[in-house]
Amino acid sequence: MVDADQTFVIVGGGLAGAKAAETLRAEGFKGRVILIGDERDHPYERPPLSKGYLLDKDSRDSVFVHEPAWYARHDVELHLGQTVTAIDRDARTVRLGDGTVIRFDKLLLATGAEPRRLDVPGTTLAGVHHLRRLAHSERLRDELRALGRDNGHLVIAGAGWIGLEVAAAARTYGAEVTVIETDPTPLHRVLGPELGQLFADLHTEHGVRFHFGARLTEITGQDGMVLAVRTDDGEEHPAHAVLIAIGAAPRTALAENAGLALVDRADGGGVAVDESLCSSDPDIYAAGDVAAFDHPLLHHRIRVEHWANALNGGPAAARAMLGRPVSYDRVPYFFSDQYDLGMEYSGWAPPGSYDQVVVRGDTGKREFIAFWIKEGRVIAGMNVNVWDVTDPIQSLIRSRTQVDTEALANPSVPLDSLVP
Structure with a gap:
């Protein structure tokens, strides 16, 4: 039974960590919630950094997950600008860069990823x-x-x-x-x-x-x-x-030094977690970019570096930490905006995993939906300048049933009619 004497620590001040803290309070957890982030800014969302904020269309305040006062109002203790240097699994503690030691009952790693570096001359130049x-x-x-x-x-x-x-x-x-x-x-x-x-x-x-x-x-x-x-x-x-x-590499050094199971870099890397986002240690969880989880729907271990995974994975891990039954089976989703092209992608179709691509609509006008097909089943879909179709696309993926590809390619056939 979770009670007010327990302390849940979240390492990582991004979207996954902030949404996990929010969920713990929303689910009625009365114990201490401590969120540690290595940036001095409050937790924020990353998509605007290459989209609206980069284009000066979004204000700085709009990128933050919560207003600054939210954390004190919900009794979430923030340690910003602090790096966690070590996890002691036996003592159930984390050590911060300033020497502070914090005990935990449950720990969530939401450490994210970092840009991959080019090992070539000239990378230290200004610009x-x-x-x-x-x-x-x-x-x-x-x-x-x-x-x-x-x-x-x-x-x-x-x-x-x-x-x-x-x-x-x-x-x-x-x-x-x-x-x-x-x-x-x-x-x-x-x-x-x-x-x-x-x-x-x-x-x-x-x-x-x-x-x-x-x-x-x-x-x-x-x-x-x-x-x-x-x-x-x-x-x-x-x-x-x-x-x-x-590309980006998952920030796994903390987990590796603590002896947690990791996924091989050749397979995408990350902290290995089960479908409830629990690591090889029953009191330590991982969510967001750093988590490589067994996907109950896809029957494959995946690591997803996109906004929706942080948005949904943080709350899922929080519920699992509270002892709720969790089977994290969200269909991977991301979006992009480039010039006058907007797109959404749902599913998981890495190279070599599909047999064909079926297109509905006009690629020349950049108004279409593309479907990646494996053995007659939709495993991924991308809608380009066509909107309000994410739900039926994800339903087709979830159904795992064979579809009539001619009907799938025909814009006059409603997508909903192809969902069993």
Whole structure:
């Protein structure tokens, strides 16, 4: 029985951690709730950092999960700007960077992920950026404004979601943009060759230059400032700023040092948790980007680095910590906005996991739904500039039943009618 004498500690001051704290109080937990974050800002949401906030359309206050006064009002103790340096599983304590030791009855790891680094010369030059934190977005926004004003050139290493969203923002500010990508199309490892070209065409129409099949090998500069980048095929591209957007790695060092079970890096990494988000230690849970969980619906262990997983995973872990029965089976979901294209993606269809892609609508007009099919079953769907279809797409995925692909491709057949 959970009572007022217990202490639940949350390590990680992002969306997953903040929503977990909120859920603990909403579910009636009367004990201590301590949330520890290594940033000085209150917990905030990350999608605006490459979307509305980067474009100066969203205010700074709008990115925070709760207003600052919410935490004191709900008796959530905040330790901001503090790093947890160690977990002592025997003593049931965490140690902070300033030496403070905090005892816990249950512990949630919501430590998130961090940008992967390029191990090449020149990454310490002024004008080299990563995008993960609020301060990163603010520095990058200032840079994009200056590049747009001065007709400057931004080079982006990586054509994933972050790279493309920043490319769209940079062009909106008026900067010149070159994207360097090792794969043959943008988003190749997410959307495959079938739809990656659509995003290449979209950005090319807006003036972005792509250099595919190449790897950035050096950033050159003068007087500490970026001047150009070089790639492994001998090409050189002018640059006044560089964004490294080659993915993110789960922040597992704390869990690893504590002896918790991890997933191999080749399989995506992360803290290994079961369907209730419980780790190999029955009193320690993980949620958000750092958690690699057994998905009850997909029958596969996955790690999801998207907003919806933090939004829903934090509350699920909180309920599990309270002893509630939890089977975390949310269909993975994310969204992106680039220029006049808006999209939503539901499901899980990594390369090699599907047989075909079925399209409903007009890809030329960029108004369509794409479905990834495995053995006649929908395993993922992406709607592009078509709205209010996420529920039927997710229902098709959940049903795990075979569908008539001709009907699936026919816009005159209501999607709801294909759901058993």
